Amino acid sequence: MQHLRRRFHLLLLLVLASLSLTLSLNKEGLYLQKAKLNFDDPNAALSNWNPDDETPCKWNGVVCDSSSSSVVSLDLSSSSLSGPFPSVLCRLGRLSSISFYDNFINSTLPDDDLAACVALEHLDLAQNYLTGALPRRIAELPRLKYLDLTGNNFSGEIPATYGTFQKLEVLALVENLLEGVIPPFLGNISTLKMLNLSYNPFSPGQIPPELGNLTNLEVLWLTQTSLIGEIPDSLGQLSRLVDLDLAYNALSGSIPSSITELTALVQLELYNNSLSGALPTGGWSNMTALRRLDASTNELTGGIPVELCELPLESLNLYENNLRGELPAAIAESPNLYELKLFRNQLSGELPSDLGRKSALWWIDVSTNKFSGRIPDGLCSNGALEEFLLIENSFSGEIPASLGECRSLLRVRLGHNNFSGEVPAPFWGLPHVSLLELIGNSFSGGIPKTIAGASNLSQLILSVNKFSGNLPEEIGFLENLLEISGNDNEFSGPLPVSVVNLAQLVKLDLHNNALSGGIPKGIDSWKKLNELNLADNEYSGKIPGEIGELSVLNYLDLSGNRFSGEIPISLQNLKLNHLNFSYNHLSGHIPQDYAKEMYRDSFLGNSELCQEIEGLCNRKEMKNKGYIWFFRTLIVLAGILLICGIVWFYIKYKKFNDVKRNLDRSKWTLMSFHKLGFTESEISEALDEDNVIGTGASGKVYKVVLSHGEAVAVKRLWGQSKAGADVERGAIQDDGFDAEVETLGRIRHKNIVKLWCCCCTRDSKLLVYEYMPNGSLGDLLHSTKSGLLDWPIRFKIALDAAEGLSYLHHDCVPPIVHRDVKSNNILLDADYGARVADFGLAKVVDDASGKGTMSMSVIAGSCGYIAPEYAYTLRVNEKSDIYSFGVVILELVTGRLPVDPEFGEKDLVKWVCWTLDQEGVLGVIDPKLESCYRDDVCRVLNLGLLCTSSLPISRPSMRRLVKMMQEIGSRSLHKNVAKEGKLTPYYYEEGSDHGSVA
Numbered sequence: 001m002q003h004l005r006r007r008f009h010l011l012l013l014l015v016l017a018s019l020s021l022t023l024s025l026n027k028e029g030l031y032l033q034k035a036k037l038n039f040d041d042p043n044a045a046l047s048n049w050n051p052d053d054e055t056p057c058k059w060n061g062v063v064c065d066s067s068s069s070s071v072v073s074l075d076l077s078s079s080s081l082s083g084p085f086p087s088v089l090c091r092l093g094r095l096s097s098i099s100f101y102d103n104f105i106n107s108t109l110p111d112d113d114l115a116a117c118v119a120l121e122h123l124d125l126a127q128n129y130l131t132g133a134l135p136r137r138i139a140e141l142p143r144l145k146y147l148d149l150t151g152n153n154f155s156g157e158i159p160a161t162y163g164t165f166q167k168l169e170v171l172a173l174v175e176n177l178l179e180g181v182i183p184p185f186l187g188n189i190s191t192l193k194m195l196n197l198s199y200n201p202f203s204p205g206q207i208p209p210e211l212g213n214l215t216n217l218e219v220l221w222l223t224q225t226s227l228i229g230e231i232p233d234s235l236g237q238l239s240r241l242v243d244l245d246l247a248y249n250a251l252s253g254s255i256p257s258s259i260t261e262l263t264a265l266v267q268l269e270l271y272n273n274s275l276s277g278a279l280p281t282g283g284w285s286n287m288t289a290l291r292r293l294d295a296s297t298n299e300l301t302g303g304i305p306v307e308l309c310e311l312p313l314e315s316l317n318l319y320e321n322n323l324r325g326e327l328p329a330a331i332a333e334s335p336n337l338y339e340l341k342l343f344r345n346q347l348s349g350e351l352p353s354d355l356g357r358k359s360a361l362w363w364i365d366v367s368t369n370k371f372s373g374r375i376p377d378g379l380c381s382n383g384a385l386e387e388f389l390l391i392e393n394s395f396s397g398e399i400p401a402s403l404g405e406c407r408s409l410l411r412v413r414l415g416h417n418n419f420s421g422e423v424p425a426p427f428w429g430l431p432h433v434s435l436l437e438l439i440g441n442s443f444s445g446g447i448p449k450t451i452a453g454a455s456n457l458s459q460l461i462l463s464v465n466k467f468s469g470n471l472p473e474e475i476g477f478l479e480n481l482l483e484i485s486g487n488d489n490e491f492s493g494p495l496p497v498s499v500v501n502l503a504q505l506v507k508l509d510l511h512n513n514a515l516s517g518g519i520p521k522g523i524d525s526w527k528k529l530n531e532l533n534l535a536d537n538e539y540s541g542k543i544p545g546e547i548g549e550l551s552v553l554n555y556l557d558l559s560g561n562r563f564s565g566e567i568p569i570s571l572q573n574l575k576l577n578h579l580n581f582s583y584n585h586l587s588g589h590i591p592q593d594y595a596k597e598m599y600r601d602s603f604l605g606n607s608e609l610c611q612e613i614e615g616l617c618n619r620k621e622m623k624n625k626g627y628i629w630f631f632r633t634l635i636v637l638a639g640i641l642l643i644c645g646i647v648w649f650y651i652k653y654k655k656f657n658d659v660k661r662n663l664d665r666s667k668w669t670l671m672s673f674h675k676l677g678f679t680e681s682e683i684s685e686a687l688d689e690d691n692v693i694g695t696g697a698s699g700k701v702y703k704v705v706l707s708h709g710e711a712v713a714v715k716r717l718w719g720q721s722k723a724g725a726d727v728e729r730g731a732i733q734d735d736g737f738d739a740e741v742e743t744l745g746r747i748r749h750k751n752i753v754k755l756w757c758c759c760c761t762r763d764s765k766l767l768v769y770e771y772m773p774n775g776s777l778g779d780l781l782h783s784t785k786s787g788l789l790d791w792p793i794r795f796k797i798a799l800d801a802a803e804g805l806s807y808l809h810h811d812c813v814p815p816i817v818h819r820d821v822k823s824n825n826i827l828l829d830a831d832y833g834a835r836v837a838d839f840g841l842a843k844v845v846d847d848a849s850g851k852g853t854m855s856m857s858v859i860a861g862s863c864g865y866i867a868p869e870y871a872y873t874l875r876v877n878e879k880s881d882i883y884s885f886g887v888v889i890l891e892l893v894t895g896r897l898p899v900d901p902e903f904g905e906k907d908l909v910k911w912v913c914w915t916l917d918q919e920g921v922l923g924v925i926d927p928k929l930e931s932c933y934r935d936d937v938c939r940v941l942n943l944g945l946l947c948t949s950s951l952p953i954s955r956p957s958m959r960r961l962v963k964m965m966q967e968i969g970s971r972s973l974h975k976n977v978a979k980e981g982k983l984t985p986y987y988y989e990e991g992s993d994h995g996s997v998a
């Protein structure tokens with residue numbers, strides 16, 4: 001019995017004890033519990049916020065003062081929390097630091113409640129979804145030092161109270177939707193050390209001179225804030241300024257000389273403005289801390305001041321200005337100089353002879369200037385040189401032998417100079433060089449066997465020099481070669497047999513040399529060859545039938561050789577834009593597809609090749625000269641009659657036309673870029689509503705089957721000007737249209753839909769494209785037939801399209817931004833090969849309609865594909881294409897539409913991120929895809945996410961993307977795929993390229 005009572009006592013005690021514990025969570029803990037209720041917490045970041053604890057001090061993200069146990073700091077950054085900002089936090093009387101950086105905090109900030117956070121010193125709400133006006137009363141907080149609201153959707157103007165912060169040191173409002181101008185009263189926050197307002201859609205305004213009062217300022221970052229006018233002199237008072245970034249504005253005038261008073265400045269970024277005048281000449285030597293100067297893409301003129309070069313500069317970027325004079329020799333003394341970009345100026349004289357000896361020069365680009373003299377011997381003394389670009393200058397002499405030891409080199413572009421002599425043998429074999437461009441010089445000598453070492457070489461461009469001798473067998477060992485251009489040299493001997501091993505080869509151009517022998521066996525391994533030009537050599541023998549296996553060949557020129565025998569019938573397998581077999585010794589029949597008048601020039605000068613095209617060779621029976629004379633006279637007379645007739649008819653016709661304006665269907669003007677097998681009238685007749693296969697923002701698309709059985713797709717752009725008043729303006733714009741269309745028409749790539757021609761009338765424009773039998777990816781993927789698209793096909797489509805876009809971005813001059821990448825603009829041929837369509841046209845249409853930016857917003861992309869930065873920059877560039885392409889990848893992986901009512905407010909990108917969080921990978925992958933491909937699908941999904949990252953800078957370039965996809969492709973080919981079911985992020989380094997000269 002006693003035993004039992006003891007037990008009972010014990011129990012009671014325990015119950016009491018535990019009761020007292022539950023009751024003991026302190027007041028601050030209770031407030032935090034209340035804040036927790038406010039959040040959606042999918043990742044259970046607050047799971048250890050246990051209401052049974054006595055204090056919140058051990059909870060995730062919470063820091064307490066050790067003596068009083070009051071909460072002093074709350075850090076819940078990157079925790080995927082959503083919901084509004086919890087006002088209750090301001091009841092924590094000693095809370096001095098709050099960070100919700102990188103969450104999904106939404107709604108507006110509770111202005112009045114925040115004003116109660118009297119202890120607050122540090123508030124970081126960057127990268128959330130906050131909206132509405134900036135909190136006005138936050139300026140009342142007496143201790144606030146740090147306020148970061150970057151990357152939200154705050155709108156409206158910067159409130160006037162912001163001039164009254166008492167202790168604020170950091171104010172960061174980057175990447176919001178702020179309006180108005182940068183207000184002068186910010187100059188009153190005398191404690192400020194960092195002012196970051198970049199990337200906001202402010203109205204055009206000047207830099208307030210009052211900012212010069214911020215004498216404690218260390219960082220002033222105003223990129224893309226619609227600044228106009230001059231840089232105020234007063235900025236020279238910012239004696240502690242370390243980083244001044246005013247890039248991407250419309251600043252004009254000259255750079256004030258007071259800027260040289262910024263003695264603490266380390267980094268100066270002025271690129272992409274409209275500044276003019278020279279750099280200030282004096283005083284640079286005061287700026288002893290300046291390490292990085294980027295004043296590129298302005299209108300600077302004058303010379304580079306010597307004092308500038310005496311600074312301990314690390315990076316000097318003055319490209320794309322109008323600078324003249326010489327590069328001061330003092331620049332070679334900068335011990336830390338690693339980057340020197342001066343391209344596109346008018347600089348002259350020689351490069352300092354010591355350049356590169358005292359510093360580890362990594363990147364030198366002085367292209368498109370007027371430099372002369374020799375390459376300094378010591379450029380690579382420190383073994384760091386990777387990018388070496390001297391294109392379009394007047395450099396002369398030989399490549400110094402020392403560069404042959406420069407194993408760090410990646411890209412060498414010495415084109416269009418006056419270099420001469422032999423290229424040092426070791427230079428040919430540098431192991432990391434991927435681009436070796438020596439075009440347009442007077443180099444001589446042969447290509448030595450040492451080239452075998454250049455295992456990374458992908459482009460070998462030697463055109464227009466005096467190289468001679470045989471092409472070494474070793475060239476065929478360079479398995480990464482994409483391009484060999486050696487035209488207009490003095491090469492001789494046969495093509496080495498080994499070249500057939502070059503499976504990646506896209507272009508082989510050796511025209512105008514003295515090469516001989518035959519085309520080697522096995523060229524059908526050139527599966528990617530686009531262009532083969534062996535014209536004007538001494539080749540002989542038969543044209544091998546294997547040529548018909550080069551399925552992506554576009555350009556074939558074997559003219560001016562001694563090829564003999566018959567033309568292989570397999571030529572009919574090819575779809576060529578350019579074919580030239582003229583001036584050889586070919587005989588027999590021309591394959592049927594080519595036995596047409598329009599190919600006449602392709603077969604000229606082969607005397608045994610007469611039958612199929614009339615008049616191809618001189619008829620020998622016309623020997624009688626008098627007879628010929630008679631015929632000639634007759635023809636001339638007939639010609640004169642014909643011209644008179646046409647003139648008469650034209651006058652009549654014009655009159656008739658003035659009366660009946662509407663019926664001018666036959667007045668097409670035609671611009672064609674490829675050999676046409678049809679006439680414009682054939683096309684215009686067939687534009688029947690029955691033939692419509694699609695309707696887009698810019699016009700209707702028709703399918704037209706031509707008389708010879710082939711189909712083309714015809715896009716009729718919506719008419720623009722109607723009234724006569726607009727005609728003149730229309731005509732000017734048409735010039736732009738024509739030029740643009742012509743550029744597009746010249747593009748040849750296996751993954752880009754061919755534009756056959758463009759026909760224009762006064763009120764209608766027709767674009768004639770090749771017809772793609774499998775329609776658009778979008779239609780197929782989002783229809784019941786999507787089952788046809790298994791993973792290997794989807795992957796192939798993604799890779800094809802990526803290659804097409806990469807070509808537009810990186811290989812076209814000027815680069816072409818597609819502006820409307822979407823699955824509906826990726827078309828599929830009979831074998832599901834993908835081609836990009838409709839590129840650049842949005843701009844053409846937009847320019848022609850002349851409505852300015854309003855119409856732009858309609859056409860600059862399609863719903864669900866538009867990159868987020870478009871909302872505030874209203875500009876499209878390559879990076880926006882990459883975002884849109886990322887959406888296409890996500891479509892391929894998920895099988896879902898870019899916008900779908902099922903997603904609610906979200907678009908596909910947000911839906912994927914959200915679902916990944918909630919359900920993991922399996923929730924997003926298209927269930928129709930076989931599970932054996934899961935690893936690859938995950939990898940591609942990763943790329944899709946990378947491309948759609950909200951910061952443009954984090955998206956890979958198209959070229960990089962193609963590389964990554966190829967790696968995935970070859971990996972799965974080798975089946976050594978690791979079996980992991982989770983997503984592992986890839987980290988890639990972005991290689992940049994200014995693309996100064998192609």
Ligand SMILES: *[C@@H]1O[C@H](CO)[C@@H](O)[C@H](O)[C@H]1NC(C)=O
Pocket residue numbers: 040082083084106107
């Ligand atoms: C904020 O996020 C919460 C939680 O996800 C959501 O329920 C609410 O609708 C969102 N509010 C707004 C204004 O978007």
